Amino acid sequence: MPELPVEIPIPTPHQAVFIMVAVATGVASLLVVTNRNLFYSALCLVGALFGVAGVYVLLEAEFLAITQVLVYVGAIATLITFAIMLTRGIMFGVTSPNNRYMFAVMSMALLVFLLVAGVVDRVPWAVAEDLTLSGDGKSMIVDLGWEFVTTYALPLELIGLLLLIALVGAVMLARDDE
Amino acid sequence: MAEWYQVLMTALVGAGVPEWIATAVALLAGVTAIGLVAPLIALILVWLLRKVISRIQDRIGPNRVGRFGLLQTIADIVKLLSKEGINPSRADFMAYNLAPILSVFGVLLLFAVVPVTRGLIGVDINVGVLYIVALGSIGIMAALMAGWGSNNKYALLSGFRVVAQLLSYEIPLVLSMLAVVLYAGTMRFGELAEQQGNFLGLGWYVFLMPGAALIFFVCALAESEQTPFDLLEAESELIAGFHIEYSGMRFAMFFLAQFLGGFVFAWVGAAMFLGGWQGPGVDLPGIGGFLAAGYMMIKTFAIYLLMIWVRGTFPRLRVDQMMSFCWKILVPLTVGLISWQMVVQVLELPTPVIAVLVLVGNLLVMGIGLYAVGRAIRQEGFRTKRAFTPDSLIGTMQPVAE
Numbered sequence: 001m002p003e004l005p006v007e008i009p010i011p012t013p014h015q016a017v018f019i020m021v022a023v024a025t026g027v028a029s030l031l032v033v034t035n036r037n038l039f040y041s042a043l044c045l046v047g048a049l050f051g052v053a054g055v056y057v058l059l060e061a062e063f064l065a066i067t068q069v070l071v072y073v074g075a076i077a078t079l080i081t082f083a084i085m086l087t088r089g090i091m092f093g094v095t096s097p098n099n100r101y102m103f104a105v106m107s108m109a110l111l112v113f114l115l116v117a118g119v120v121d122r123v124p125w126a127v128a129e130d131l132t133l134s135g136d137g138k139s140m141i142v143d144l145g146w147e148f149v150t151t152y153a154l155p156l157e158l159i160g161l162l163l164l165i166a167l168v169g170a171v172m173l174a175r176d177d178e
Numbered sequence: 179m180a181e182w183y184q185v186l187m188t189a190l191v192g193a194g195v196p197e198w199i200a201t202a203v204a205l206l207a208g209v210t211a212i213g214l215v216a217p218l219i220a221l222i223l224v225w226l227l228r229k230v231i232s233r234i235q236d237r238i239g240p241n242r243v244g245r246f247g248l249l250q251t252i253a254d255i256v257k258l259l260s261k262e263g264i265n266p267s268r269a270d271f272m273a274y275n276l277a278p279i280l281s282v283f284g285v286l287l288l289f290a291v292v293p294v295t296r297g298l299i300g301v302d303i304n305v306g307v308l309y310i311v312a313l314g315s316i317g318i319m320a321a322l323m324a325g326w327g328s329n330n331k332y333a334l335l336s337g338f339r340v341v342a343q344l345l346s347y348e349i350p351l352v353l354s355m356l357a358v359v360l361y362a363g364t365m366r367f368g369e370l371a372e373q374q375g376n377f378l379g380l381g382w383y384v385f386l387m388p389g390a391a392l393i394f395f396v397c398a399l400a401e402s403e404q405t406p407f408d409l410l411e412a413e414s415e416l417i418a419g420f421h422i423e424y425s426g427m428r429f430a431m432f433f434l435a436q437f438l439g440g441f442v443f444a445w446v447g448a449a450m451f452l453g454g455w456q457g458p459g460v461d462l463p464g465i466g467g468f469l470a471a472g473y474m475m476i477k478t479f480a481i482y483l484l485m486i487w488v489r490g491t492f493p494r495l496r497v498d499q500m501m502s503f504c505w506k507i508l509v510p511l512t513v514g515l516i517s518w519q520m521v522v523q524v525l526e527l528p529t530p531v532i533a534v535l536v537l538v539g540n541l542l543v544m545g546i547g548l549y550a551v552g553r554a555i556r557q558e559g560f561r562t563k564r565a566f567t568p569d570s571l572i573g574t575m576q577p578v579a580e
Contacts, residue, residue, distance in 0.1 A: 074315030
């Protein structure tokens with residue numbers, strides 16, 4: 001076989017799957033903002049969230065992947081879909097991405113992107129070698145649970161409190177005046 | 179017995195197949211097996227349901243096509259395939275056509291983690307139990323899409339009700355499964371079965387946690403939309419809620435998803451509470467593996483038959499009864515059960531004492547639950563007497579003064 005002048009990178013099966021999942025996630029995310037029908041946007045959002053779960057699976061973070069599906073697809077996406085369906089004007093109407101908020105939203109999105117990019121770039125992330133959680137999955141989940149109730153007990157409780165406040169607020173908003 | 183995946187890989191690589199092709203072939207074989215076996219099981223399930231329900235109702239059931247009517251389901255499928263697929267006018271094309279596919283897809287994915295026998299599990303992931311719970315959300319999305327996409331306000335209303343039911347009953351379902359996970363300390367289905375192998379393979383969790391098992395069974399009925407929680411489907415009365423606009427094969431796909439959903443919950447229940455493939459003699463060389471797979475199937479079909487029995491004998495709940503049963507009885511009971519079990523397990527007690535305390539907690543939960551249900555049924559008697567007055571509160575979820 002003659003030597004090629006430029007080495008063409010052939011993806012390993014793992015990389016090929018990653019590329020497919022990543023492209024699907026990206027396309028779904030784009031469709032979320034470009035769709036004219038808000039219900040389709042919500043469905044595409046579900047697709048994008050599934051794609052992110054797929055990326056987690058490829059990173060061998062199964063627990064995170066399942067939690068992603070459970071929380072984002074199971075709860076949040078369903079809630080969004082419900083809100084859209086119960087709002088008749090939105091459900092049957094057609095919206096356009098080129099509305100008057102376009103520039104404001106685009107600049108906000110750019111700012112958020114810069115913020116995230118800066119964080120990703122500057123923070124000294126602990127790479128896999130530093131985080132030697134034991135290999136088999138069972139003890140990993142046990143470790144995770146242990147960390148939640150010891151090291152990160154306060155954040156966990158605060159999140160629980162936040163959710164409780166949101167719940168009580170929702171009930172207060174929804175109940176009839178007597 | 180080794181993992182099926184390892185065995186297949188070793189055989190293929192040994193035969194001189196490159197490793198990446200072997201991986202692809204092995205994975206494809208697993209996926210194909212699940213994709214083919216699950217619909218074939220559904221054929222048996224439909225036949226079994228019709229036959230047993232008929233016996234309960236003092237009928238004979240299907241008996242014309244094939245011996246004992248065994249081929250009736252195949253004839254039905256041929257009929258459904260040849261039916262016209264009707265598109266309602268102004269139905270949303272994407273949502274309408276994607277919903278049946280998604281509903282089957284969500285159920286088929288569940289078959290990937292349920293165990294058949296030692297080493298024969300599609301994928302024995304370390305979060306197997308959580309996986310079962312998480313994928314329930316696909317079914318919810320499918321119901322929403324079907325209800326919305328049909329362009330029929332009754333389908334949409336029923337879609338809302340389905341989502342309300344599935345989301346509500348998911349909570350006690352998860353908590354009852356959590357009881358087992360807490361005790362076993364693992365979410366891997368293979369390991370859950372291994373841990374129930376004491377006492378000649380009869381150390382099943384149902385003997386230790388009858389309360390959790392009962393709550394799991396009730397929630398499984400609700401999650402797979404079976405009697406007494408099939409008020410959304412009500413095949414003979416309502417002509418099937420959210421998939422009312424579907425016909426032909428698309429209707430059959432919802433049907434398939436529903437049957438397989440019930441079956442897979444029976445399977446999960448057998449794996450978690452009835453010891454999985456454990457039973458006397460599974461460690462014997464040679465026949466042990468077949469014996470184990472046989473036990474697994476017998477247990478699963480036993481739970482499925484129990485579901486059919488309930489279907490044939492129980493009356494249907496009203497929507498407000500369904501909701502209050504979940505939120506006022508099941509959720510507090512399971513939360514109490516889990517809290518009790520956590521306290522018991524954190525105290526450093528010897529294992530038999532923990533087991534006895536867990537059992538006591540479960541029996542208490544069962545007692546309280548049955549008492550509460552009995553009380554609700556007695557109150558229902560008062561309500562029914564008032565049902566004929568014009569300003570009745572029936573169905574408004576308001577408390578009735580006694």
